[in-house]
Amino acid sequence: MPDHTVTAYDDELASLKQMVAQMGGLAEEQLARAIDAIAKRDVRLADAVIAGDERIDELERQIEEKAIVTIAKRQPMAQDLRQIIVTIRIASDLERIGDLAKNTAKRTHAISGEMPRKLVTGLTRMGKLAQEQLKDVLDAYAQGNAEKAMQVWRSDEDIDALYNSIFRELLTYMMEDPRMIGPCAHLLFGTKNMERIGDHTTNIAENIYFLVHGKMITEERPKKDSTSTTNFPNK
Template sequence: MSDHIVKAYDEDLANLKTMLAQMGGLAEDHLAKAIEALARRDTKLADYVIAQDEKIDALELQLEERAILTIAKRQPMARDLREIMVAIRIASDLERIGDLAKNIAKRSHAISEALPRKLATGLTRMGRLSLEQLKDVLDAYTTTDDAKALEVWRNDGELDALYNSIFRELLTYMMEDPRMIGPCTHLLFGAKNFERIGDHATNIAENIHYLVSGQTMREERPKKDTTSTTTFDSLNER
């Protein structure tokens, strides 16, 4: 590329990165607020998260369009092209994280009932772990830190393990007190949402690795959510 085009391309890329940083900041903020809304049973805060989600959606569309235009205009190759592809993919994961935070905020309305604090505490712990994963992976992207991305990728197993234990705990609780089935179901879906947020952070980590190395992750993903095949015989025998 000529000097002029290189400069224009660098500007375009810096622009994309700024938009992605904005999206990341919003996703982090909404997730933190959704967790707080859940923990403090704060429906106003939940409503704020629900109302703000469309900002992230709009940013994703904008970023995607600009990214595609940049590719069409500048015809970047190799690492430059990878940089833009990765930005598009990360934007899509952040948009989904925003959706999931919105969903958690919605559920916090229904959860603010007569529910034992202990159960909600497990869920907020899961929420905080997912938030940490998101923060760490955004840091890893900003500093292009492959080792840190790999750490996030490995830590996802912890979130899955926590999900499994909360899942079992909630089912046991529902069996003991069927009046709690309604609110507990919301907690179950909420827990699943946090688990999915962890998956998206893992996706982002994989994309950072791809960006840095040009290679996809070769190890098996540390998938430890086994709840979809649990038959609960042991629980039913109680």
């Protein structure tokens, strides 16, 4: 792609992209630390994650402002327009990912008491998967690689499938020992957060596809989350 005749325009677009990359890096880091905090039941780390969310929110505000000014000044067309719109949308998904990481970290406080270690392994496994997906989609964005983004998009069903099995597993623990209902409920919400992070990651993948191809994905995304229709198993 040749440069714009107005070089300041190139600078503005490059800076927006760089800000999204920075925001993506922060979201990844927040997610990793949130999973770590809850796995180790480390409340100090959890508090650091909670405090760290502010930086992501601030970056989203800056990206929005810059995008609006760029639209007003340059009246972008074609892929420039798509890039700016996609920047705003991705920033919004990353902001939500940051919130979900923060919410997961918060639950560390609630489950910091007595609890068998094995209960948390499902959540950490799911967190790792969500983390990988997020990393891959951010790489795809940096490279403008729609094919790679589509791989992430398709593999979201892995997260959904894992979520289903953890959901059942946690239900079983709760039935076995009612004292575990509290912590398990928190873990369930934490796990749900990871599933939602996966959904935001697929949104980002869809936006990369739109950025590259100039059209929306029409294909139906494979979905495996069936927990909303799962009955409480009778024993």
